[in-house]
Structures are given as structure tokens and as C-alpha cells.
Amino acid sequence: xxxxxLRLENVSKRFGGIVVADNISLSLHAGDVLGLIGPxxxxxxxxxxxxSGLVQPDAGRIFLDGTPLVGSLHxxxxxxxxxxxxxxxxxxxxxxxxxxxxxxxNYPGESMLASIFGTTSVRDSEAGxxxxxxxxxxxxxxxxxxxxxxxxxPFGQQKLIGLARALMNDGxxxxxxxxxxxxxxxxYETMQRIVRDEAxxxxxxxxxxxxxxxxxxxxxxxxxxxxxxxxxRGSVDDLTQSRELTELYFGAAHA
Amino acid sequence: xxxxxxxxxxxGIYVILATSYNLIIGYGGLNxxxxxxxxxxxxxxxxxxxxxxxxxxxxxxxxGIGVAVVASVALAMTTLRVSGDYLLIASLGFQLGLLQAxxxxxxxxxxxxxxxxxxTFAGPARSWIWLVITAAVAALVIWLVRRSMxxxxxxxxxxxxxxxxxxxxxxxxxxxxxxxxxxxxxxAAGLAGGMYAYYFQYISPExxxxxxxxxxxxxxxxxxxxxxxxxxxxAFVLVALPQAITFLQLPSSLVGPLQGLIFTSLVxxxxxxxxxxxxxxxLAGGVH
Numbered sequence: 392x393x394x395x396x397l398r399l400e401n402v403s404k405r406f407g408g409i410v411v412a413d414n415i416s417l418s419l420h421a422g423d424v425l426g427l428i429g430p431x432x433x434x435x436x437x438x439x440x441x442x443s444g445l446v447q448p449d450a451g452r453i454f455l456d457g458t459p460l461v462g463s464l465h466x467x468x469x470x471x472x473x474x475x476x477x478x479x480x481x482x483x484x485x486x487x488x489x490x491x492x493x494x495x496x497n498y499p500g501e502s503m504l505a506s507i508f509g510t511t512s513v514r515d516s517e518a519g520x521x522x523x524x525x526x527x528x529x530x531x532x533x534x535x536x537x538x539x540x541x542x543x544x545p546f547g548q549q550k551l552i553g554l555a556r557a558l559m560n561d562g563x564x565x566x567x568x569x570x571x572x573x574x575x576x577x578x579y580e581t582m583q584r585i586v587r588d589e590a591x592x593x594x595x596x597x598x599x600x601x602x603x604x605x606x607x608x609x610x611x612x613x614x615x616x617x618x619x620x621x622x623x624r625g626s627v628d629d630l631t632q633s634r635e636l637t638e639l640y641f642g643a644a645h646a
Numbered sequence: 647x648x649x650x651x652x653x654x655x656x657x658g659i660y661v662i663l664a665t666s667y668n669l670i671i672g673y674g675g676l677n678x679x680x681x682x683x684x685x686x687x688x689x690x691x692x693x694x695x696x697x698x699x700x701x702x703x704x705x706x707x708x709x710g711i712g713v714a715v716v717a718s719v720a721l722a723m724t725t726l727r728v729s730g731d732y733l734l735i736a737s738l739g740f741q742l743g744l745l746q747a748x749x750x751x752x753x754x755x756x757x758x759x760x761x762x763x764x765x766t767f768a769g770p771a772r773s774w775i776w777l778v779i780t781a782a783v784a785a786l787v788i789w790l791v792r793r794s795m796x797x798x799x800x801x802x803x804x805x806x807x808x809x810x811x812x813x814x815x816x817x818x819x820x821x822x823x824x825x826x827x828x829x830x831x832x833x834a835a836g837l838a839g840g841m842y843a844y845y846f847q848y849i850s851p852e853x854x855x856x857x858x859x860x861x862x863x864x865x866x867x868x869x870x871x872x873x874x875x876x877x878x879x880x881a882f883v884l885v886a887l888p889q890a891i892t893f894l895q896l897p898s899s900l901v902g903p904l905q906g907l908i909f910t911s912l913v914x915x916x917x918x919x920x921x922x923x924x925x926x927x928x929l930a931g932g933v934h
Contacts, residue, residue: 443815445815464811464814464815465814465815465816465817465818465820468814468815468816468817469817474815476812480809480811480812481809482804482808482809482813483809484808485804485805489805490805492798493802493805493813493816494816495817496817498802498817498818500798500799501798501799501802501818501819501823502799503794503826503827503830505799506799506800509797513797513798517798556816557816560816560817
């Protein structure tokens with residue numbers, strides 16, 4: 392079996408009376424594309440927030456490449472957790488390229504002095520990031536948008552740029568929050584191809600998605616969540632054929 | 647002609663104030679209104695040192711910058727971990743409280759202020775020498791802001807302003823960036839304060855009141871928030887405009903209220919008709 396990248400051990404989180412994660416244990420390996428499905432409010436996005444450090448768990452531990460994953464958002468991003476957001480959250484005043492350049496794990500320009508004086512490490516990392524960003528855009532067929540302001544692009548392309556920005560983080564774990572919502576046609580195919588390539592390159596990918604056919608095409612496995620718990624993990628076919636889960640998802644059929 | 651040079655010095659000082667304020671609120675998106683208090687800390691530190699000691703002016707002004715930076719870091723450490731409105735409220739308290747303290751400190755001259763600040767560059771060319779110095783320092787501050795905002799640091803700062811969580815999730819340390827731009831911006835205000843004290847040789851608490859916040863904010867908004875040229879244009883217009891009004895030879899009881907009316911009307915008109923200011927474009931935040 393391939394290398395384990397992400398491991399959750401008995402992770403729990405509650406907000407007041409609402410349990411968003413109830414003793415969740417999960418393991419992801421290099422090359423996995425794990426689908427996360429379940430009704431609204433099941434805790435899918437909350438699980439991403441717990442892994443990426445937007446919220447801290449009440450109990451349990453999370454490991455990335457065998458090392459405990461602790462601290463806030465930026466520390467975990469630097470450790471190698473890349474994520475996207477359901478509503479993209481692109482930097483509206485900036486171009487596509489600028490959006491992406493913010494996303495390198497190694498960013499010596501975060502020091503004001505180093506940035507002003509353009510030290511060698513800043514110049515090198517900027518050049519490297521620029522190359523990487525253009526490569527990613529090239530792979531998506533969006534190289535021509537590099538200098539467009541993100542909000543001027545059509546929705547589907549903005550969705551891809553959200554992924555492109557996350558891909559600037561070359562870490563092992565990629566969390567995609569509803570990448571296909573509102574995406575169709577050629578952008579849909581591009582999204583699929585890129586996600587597949589990233590997994591093949593050795594990343595562990597986890598996808599929250601309501602589009603079952605996307606999950607079916609892409610995911611090696613899927614997890615069904617409800618009320619903060621993992622009810623079942625298995626192949627997408629197993630999950631969609633489970634009568635119990637289908638009822639939870641679509642509502643019980645009243646005979 | 648001395649009048650022109652003197653006005654030039656004042657414009658230069660406001661260019662420094664508005665440019666540094668714009669760094670904090672325009673680029674950084676950190677909503678503070680405490681800029682005049684850092685201006686005051688620089689002015690009072692430099693003035694007191696110049697009166698009480700025989701240290702050279704450069705050292706006294708540098709000490710003023712130091713005090714402003716230390717105070718700003720203290721405020722930042724306590725309020726910048728939480729975002730947004732907390733800073734606004736804390737900065738309001740900081741501005742009002744500290745100014746009230748200055749107002750009541752005997753060694754700082756109380757409400758009467760300090761008026762025996764030693765003369766620098768005595769002689770007929772004094773104002774012109776100060777004009778050159780002020781212009782050079784203002785140019786340096788503008789360069790610093792422009793250079794840092796055009797590079798990778800500025801890119802990360804603008805990303806933070808656009809969306810804090812998304813920026814942090816890409817690995818950027820927001821807290822570190824916020825503290826740095828706050829300290830640099832407030833340090834520049836301290837620098838402006840030291841120069842103001844030395845040139846005008848008289849400072850009093852009312853020159854650093856909350857009304858000064860409104861003036862500096864108006865300069866930034868009117869010129870173009872989040873742009874390099876905006877605060878510069880704003881400072882020129884808002885220093886020159888009241889001077890122009892005095893040429894109308896209105897009774898002095900009218901001039902004050904008229905200025906207030908014009909300033910607030912300008913802000914309201916600009917917010918409605920031209921929210922990006924005189925020089926701003928739709929993409930405020932680029933380096934124009």
C-alpha cells in the first residue's frame with residue numbers, strides 16, 4: 392500500500408449543542424482521491440476546517456506525514472495542507488498570477504525588509520513561484536488569463552483558479568471543497584484531469600462534492616457523513632447503492 | 647515667499663502622515679483612527695528631548711520614531727490578533743486616552759503645550775532648508791511604501807486585506823505582517839511629529855486631536871485609498887484648500903465652520919461619486 396499522508400485519530404468538535412465532528416478517524420494515502428458525501432450540515436466542510444486549522448478540535452489528533460498537525464491556518468499550510476473554498480475566496484483586487492503567487496509555501500518576501508531590498512532568496516523564490524504558477528495555468532489551458540483580474544473571469548474559470556492557487560502549495564494533502572459546483576463543459580473536464588494528475592503525482596486528495604457523477608468518475612473511495620459522524624467508507628457504488636444512506640441523503644421515501 | 651516654503655513644509659508633513667496612514671488602512675485594511683497620537687508621540691518626544699537635553703535634532707527625532715514604534719507595537723500586540731472592529735475601538739480609546747494624559751502632564755506642558763523648542767537652521771533660509779528636508783523625507787517614505795507594496799510583501803498584505811482566512815490558508819502569517827505595517831506606518835507618523843515640532847517650535851495637544859484623524863482620513867479617501875499618489879494629492883488639496891479660503895477674507899467666525907463643512911462634504915461626495923478617490927482606479931490596491 393502506498394505511503395500514508397493524512398491520518399485523523401478520534402477527532403471531535405462541537406459548537407455548543409451542534410456536533411460537527413464526532414470521534415472521526417480517517418486515513419488517506421498518496422494517490423487516494425477520497426470523496427466526502429452526505430447531507431448539508433453533515434460536517435464535511437467542518438472536517439476540512441479542522442484539518443486545515445481554521446478551527447481546532449476539542450479532542451483527537453491529526454497527523455500529516457506522521458507528524459502531528461498543530462497550530463493555526465498558516466502553519467498547517469506551510470506543513471503541506473492545501474485547500475480550496477466552496478466560494479473560491481479569491482483575492483478580488485488582484486490578478487490571477489498575483490493570486491497564485493501568494494500561495495507558495497516558501498515565501499521569504501513575507502519579510503518587509505527582504506521584500507524591499509529584493510534579496511537573493513526573495514528573487515529566487517519569486518522566480519520559482521512564477522514558473523510554477525505559469526506551469527499550473529498552462530496545464531489548465533488558462534495561461535492567457537495570468538494577468539487578468541480574477542473577478543473579470545467567468546465563474547467556471549474562477550473555480551479553476553481557486554484550485555490553481557491551492558496547487559501552488561506543493562504539500563502532500565489537497566482538500567477540495569465542492570470544486571464542481573457551478574462548473575460545466577470544458578472546465579469540468581479540466582478540473583477532473585487536474586485532480587487525477589495531482590493524485591497520480593502522489594498527493595492525497597479529499598473532495599467534498601454533491602455532484603455524484605464527479606465523485607463516481609474520480610474517487611477511488613468515498614466516505615458518507617451525517618451529523619458529524621462517518622457512517623460508511625467504501626467504493627462510491629457501495630455507498631450509492633446503500634438504501635439506508637440514500638434515504639439519509641435524499642430524505643426517506645414515504646410509502 | 648517664506649509663507650510658501652512654510653506651507654510646503656506643512657504639505658510635506660501631511661504627505662508623510664497620509665502616506666503612512668494609507669499603508670495601514672488602505673493597503674493593510676487595518677481600521678485604526680489613532681494616527682494623530684503617534685504623530686503626537688513623535689512630536690512630544692522630540693520636543694521634550696530638545697528642550698531638556700542638548701542632543702542633536704536627528705537623535706531627538708529618531709527617539710520620537712522609536713517611541714511611536716514601541717507604542718504602536720504595544721497596541722498591535724493586544725488588538726491585532728482579533729481582526730477588524732476591535733482595533734477600531736481600541737485605537738479610539740488609545741487616541742483619546744493618551745491625548746488626555748498628555749493634556750494633564752505638567753512636564754509636557756499640559757493644554758498649553760510646549761513652545762520653547764530650540765531653533766534649527768536659524769537664518770533667512772530656514773524655511774527653505776526645512777522644505778528641502780521635508781520633501782526628501784516625504785519622498786523616502788513614499789518610496790518605502792511604494793517599493794514594499796509593489797513586491798511580494800505588498801502582494802501578501804493586499805491578499806490579507808481582501809480575505810484574511812484565504813490568505814492565512816495559503817501559509818501567510820497575518821499577525822506578523824499586521825504588526826510590521828502598523829509599526830512602520832506609526833513610526834512614520836512619529837517621524838512627521840518630530841519634524842513638525844522642530845519646524846514649528848510649538849506643539850499643543852489640540853493639534854493632535856481626533857479632528858486630525860478626520861483630516862488625514864479625508865486626504866487618503868479623497869486622493870484615492872490604497873494608491874501611492876492618492877494620499878499625496880489629498881495632502882496637497884487639503885492643506886492648500888483652507889489656505890485658499892483664508893484669502894476670501896471671511897470673518898474668522900465663519901472660516902472654521904466653513905472648513906469643517908467643506909471637509910465633510912468632500913468625504914461624502916467622494917464616497918458616493920468617486921469611491922476610489924481622485925487617482926484611484928477600480929482596482930484600488932495596485933501600485934499606481
